[in-house]
Structure formats: structure tokens, C-alpha cells
Amino acid sequence: MMTADAAPPHLLLSMRGIDKRFAGTCALDGASIEVAAGEVMALVGQNGAGKSTLIKVLTGAYRRDAGEIAFLGKPVDFASPQEAQRTGISTIYQEINLIPYRSAAENICLGHEPRRFGLIDWRRMNAIATELLRRFSVQIDVRRPLMSFSTAIQQMVAIARAVSFEARLVIMDEPTSSLDDREVEVLFEVIRQLKREGVSVIFVTHRLDELYAVCDRVTVMRDGRTVLCKRMANIDKLQLVAAMLGRDLAAIRRGKTAFSGTRRVAGRQFLQADGIEIGQRVRGARIEVDTGEIVGLAGLLGSGRTEMARAVFGVDPPDAGRILLAGEEARLSSPADAIARGLGLCPEDRKTEGIIPDMSVRENLTLALLPRLTWAGIVDERRQRQIVERFIARLAIKTAGAEQKIRELSGGNQQKVLLARWLCTDPKLLILDEPTRGIDVGAKVEIQALIKELADQGLGVLMISSELEEIIEGADRVFVLRDGRTVAELRRGEISEHAIMAAMAHGREGAGPITEATSV
């Protein structure tokens, strides 16, 4: 399956046949990556493809179960990220893990401070830091606390710190996700500077344009395997998206999800969101959902899908744009507002934002309904139990009983409880962010069938999914987001893998010739 351009000379790093299992689940299955000296290698893949695990195996944060790692021509086996750092591999994580209250210089020199008579030599430390940053054309007062600088400068400090360890390889995990265009350009200049100095970079990102702007080659991972490794010049965006999503451009499989079958679509417009802007993540997006309609929201990771869902639900009110519910302008400043207007949201991360782990199935299921189950402040426990029993039966939730703690349930059943949490409030629009992620196949099919059934009964559904099949077979209409903008609206008949992927890749419908893609 793997196709590769010939490995370049002067190999700096080579990882081969890496396996890693967590509690019986395969996170890496024979994954590999090779990086030449002075090369910028892009590492891309969907959520859960194994990018982070591969990096953690390399830096010694995880122990591999099988495979070989060679760095500078010698086999290595790092016991910790510190050891990897001493050997010349520095990692900059997505969330900058520096110390916000300490100065930029202290952060750069942390752990290897210059000393004089056993005390820190502040003057030399500041000089070292200033000099390192000057290499990247960053001129700041290094004595100021890190938190007083912009995110971009903080990134530069993190990079300067990485380089100060005489790094031969710098790994950047989504460094641009919180930067604006100008800051991204500065970062790219830094990467090019590193390259000129012979330092290699592994660059993890979800923004396709960035890959073409700065990377030499790209390694694509999917389901724990390395599926493709090519020069950027030899692959176009559509092929890249297809490789990430695991699609064969020629063949489209159908009928694998529980969504198949025709649906009656006749609804009134319920949700209209237009011109939505949220920080750097969403820059003028538009979505619409009618009653009884399943709308798919597609886009690569980081395209602003989740942010849109949160904006519509009143969690993070947008900076600009307007949201209409049933034709009326709605200013939703909290989830409670949204719930009062008939909305519900199942968040992407079930564990941190969905369940209350130590509460029972009963309490979790009725959490949103609770105010309506209350008379004079007192919860009507009899009605609560009736409703809970009804939904446990209706959604076939597998639980020892209503009083079992939700954390003891399987992921699929937890998700069903969360769905029931909204269904019992009799919503008009349900926003589902990755409703079937991390759920076993059986529960997945049940949940998909349920979504369809609910839509047939008039519920509007906005479904975010990274699984194209789910969107293609489930949705009556699809909006495609790309870098925070709605780039396509596809209706029944127009919805196809090709159309969605083309929009993800190029920002427009249809494949078309690749022009901008190959320009570096």
C-alpha cells in the first residue's frame, strides 16, 4: 500500500516497523518515517492516525513494542524526552509548554543555565537568549516574562529553546494552529533558516497550504500505518486528502453505514448562521439546517467545525456574524439560552465535556432536563425515573441500571446516554460533534439509525464527522469548511466523496486542474 519517493541521501532519522499497542488496541502498526539532514518533513493524518504516538515513541515518551529507530546512523532507544533532547531531538508541542511567568531568557536556558560561582550568570543568559532569537530575526527584551509576548513570539522562544540544545531535528506539533497569517509567515522564515543551518524539521499540521509553502516531503499516516511518503512537488492536494482519509479516488464504496436508504426531505428553515467569525479559527463561515434535515459539516481537522458548533450553541459567542433560529435573530450567550431555544449539543470529547463521570446514568441523562423536572426547586424523582427508564429502553442503553455510574459504561453506551440527555428535552436541532467516534461498530450502527429516525420525525441535525462515509450517506446537505470558511454547499445529488474532498483540498467544488497547489 505504501508508495514512496526514493529516500534522499544523508539520512538523519529513520524509524521502521514501529508497533505500539495500548491496552490491546493498536495505535501504531508498522509505522515508519525517514528524514534527511536539512529536510522539512510534513507529517499529516486524521485524528487518531498515530502522528502523536509516533512522535512520542521517537522522543522516548512512550516505549515502542517493536521496530527500529536510527538517528545519525546509529540505532537509538531513548528512555525519556530529556535523553532525546540531549542527543539532538527537540520537540515543540501544540500547547507551548514553557513557564509563562518566567522571562523569555530563563525559558530558553531552563535546565542548562550559564553559571558563575554556582550562581546563575544572568547577563550571559540574557545575551545567549538575545543572540539565539536574533538568528530568527526576533528582537525582544528577553528579560520580560514570557506571558507578556504574543503567541507567535512564544513559539519563537520555544523554537529558540529547542535550537539551544544544538538540535539536529526539531519536531513541531501543529505550531500554527493559533497564529495569524503574518505570524505564520515569520514561523516559516524560521523554519527555512533552520533548514539553511542543516537542521531537519518534522512539521505536523492540518493546513494543506502550509505544507506546500514550507515542506520538502510529506509522510501521511492513517490508522497507525504510514500510507504514503512523497515529495511535495509530486503530489497534489486532492491526492493528499484522499490518502489522509483513506479513499481510493477511483472507487467509492457505498452502503456501509446505517444511513443508507432514501429519506423524505421537506422542512422549514430552522438554523441560519452567516458570516461567523471566531478568532483565527473561523473566518466567515455559513451553515444552514432545516427541520427534519441532516446537515453534514465536513472539513479537515482545524477547519473550524467544532468552533462553529460551539458558536451556534452559545458556548463561545462569535466575534462577528449572525445566527437566525426559525427566522428570528438569536443572540445566544450561554448554552442555557440555546437549550431554551430548542438546541442540544453532543460534544466531540465525551470524557471531558460530556459525561459527569461519578454521577449515575439517571443523573447524567436528565442533566439538561432537570430544571423542567423540578417543582418549587425540588426534583420530581418519580418522573425522572420514568423518563430515564423510557430512554434506557428506547435507545437500548446497556447498563446494570439507572443508578450505575456512567463512567462504568462503554463508550457507545455513554454516547447513547448523552444523546438521550438531549432527546428527553424534545429539541428542534441537535448538534452532534463526531457522534460515533471511538465507539464500537454495533453501537455506531444503532446511533446512526437513531439519528436518521429522529430526523424523519422532524428533528434538525447538524452532524460533524471526520468519516466521509457517515457524511455522504447520512447527510441531506453538506457544508464544507476549509480554514474557517465555508467553501462549498452540496445538496443531495451533488454530495460525493470527490466533491467533498475537492472542496477540502482546493476550497471549491469539482476537482479542476491543480494550479495553486504545486506552487511553493
Added chain:
Amino acid sequence: MSEAPPLALPLASPRTKLSLQMRRHGAYWALILLVVFNLAATPHFASWQTLNVNLTQVATIVIVAVGMTLVIATGGIDLSVGSLMAISGALAPILFLSPFGSSHPVAGVAVAFVAPVLVTGLFGLFNGWFITRFRVQPIVGTLVLFIAGRGIAQVMTNGNLQAFKNPAFQFIGLGRVLGVPVQVILMLFLVAAAGWTLRKTLFGREILAVGGNEAAARLAGIPSDGIKRRVYMISGLCAGIAGLIVVAINSSSDANLVGLGMELDAIAAVAVGGTLLSGGQATVVGTLAGALTIQLLRYTLLANGVPDAAALVMKAAVIAGAVWLQRRGSAP
């Protein structure tokens, strides 16, 4: 893979189950053990006298700890309770000793009961507002009034000791109804009310939801900031009542001493009682048992000739034990 596929958690091993049981019911067992030990070892233990002494001494701690339990249930903490007690303790005598209080004794005492508690309730609300508005950690947010509150009390009294004799007001600390001290009745009433609120009302369930997972609670439409403001206000109200009782018992109010160290006694009672300090699980009756355990332990040591200094060490040991059980019980 960034997300491991879901697995049903393995059932708790017998060991962790035992420690979970110990955390939930440890205070009750300790209490029973102490009672049994005293019945055997301490002379004249089984008397109304002993019961009354212990209940009277523990009442103010329990009253403050009830409010503290609700705060801790949301994942917060309230360090200001001792200082708020000093404020209400300073304010009450000022009111009934004032010209108005002297000329209208009945109304003066009524105001002296109500106004100080309302004032500390407002200070509690301020704690909640400060913590939610500026996203300050509760331990820091309530440190403000922990420090400033006692200062405010001292300013109100010019730093003077206020001695008084006012039987009507002191009824709250010295009076008895059917032989039961009034503060014990108040304590039992507040424990029952808070326990019932936590179990049966929307407010109670929302407190636990916020403490259990605030992000999820917010997404389910629960106004977490409002809930927090209310629990800090309740904590302030409880501290105000406790302050009144303390000055009533002492026949005097000393802003330097009223409620000194109370925040730690209350937190200890909550922890020993089995409430999870990280929030989400709370038991008010457990808090009562926790406070009684600490009180009875101290009484047992004193009654058997162990000096107070050693009793403090034993108290610390019990708290350390309770926290250890919490960690064991809550670890997955």
C-alpha cells in the same frame, strides 16, 4: 491514536472497594469506635452532661462546615469563614448596644440576629462574584476576605473587646429548648436542610454536577457561575450564624479571636466526613460525623489525661488518614 477505544472499566478490585467504603463511612466507624472506647474507659461518659458538652462545642464548627461542604462540593474552598464570623460577632453587639437597640430592646435584638448574618452573606456573595468574575482560584479568591475580613471586624470595634450581658440575644448560645441547647438545634436543622437540598433539589444536583465536571455541566445549560456564587453566599450566611453563637456564649466579642482557625476546623470536618475535596461528591451528614469524630477524639484524649498539645497531633493524624483514604478511594 489520540483516543483509545472505549473499554468498560474493569470492576473495582475488592481492595479499592474497601477503601471507597472506608472513605464514605470511615467517619461513622471512627465515631462508633470512639464511643465504644469511651463507654469502657472514660468514667461518667454515658451522661446527658457529656453529650451536651460535646454537641455544644461542636455546633459552631458543624454550622460553618455545612456551608463549607456545599462550597467544596463545587470543587471550591472558602478560607474566609473565620473572618466572616468575626464580622458578624462584632456587628451584633454594636447593634443591640446602640442607642436604637437600647431604646427598642426587642427590635434591637431582632436586628442583631438578622443584619450580621445578611452582611456576612453579602460578603460570601462577594467571594463568589470575585471567583467567578475574574476566574480566580477559590483558595486565592477567599484569601482576600480571610485577611481583610478580620481587619474589617477590628475597624468596626476599634479593636476593643465588647463585653455585654443581654439574655435575649445570648439565648442563641446559652438557651435551651426542652433541655437541648439552642445552637445544637440550629446545627441539626442546618445539617438536615443542607443534606436535603443536596439530595433532593435542583440546586443541590447542580452543585454536584458543577463539581463533577464543570465543562459538561455548562454544556448541559447549568449556570455554573451562578451556582458558585450561591454556595459561597450560603457559606457566608453559615459563618455569620456561627459568629453570633460564639459571641453569645462568651458574653463578649473580640474581633481578634472570634472564629480564629475556624476555616481549617471546618475543612477538616468536611474531609474526614467523606466529601471529596476535588468536588462532585458531598455528604452533609458525613460532615456532621466528621466534626463529631474530631471533637470526640479531642474529648477522649483530654478526659483521659492526654495534654491538649498531643491532642492536636492526634487530630492531624486523623485528618491525614482521611485524606489518604480519599486518595485511595478516588483513584481509578
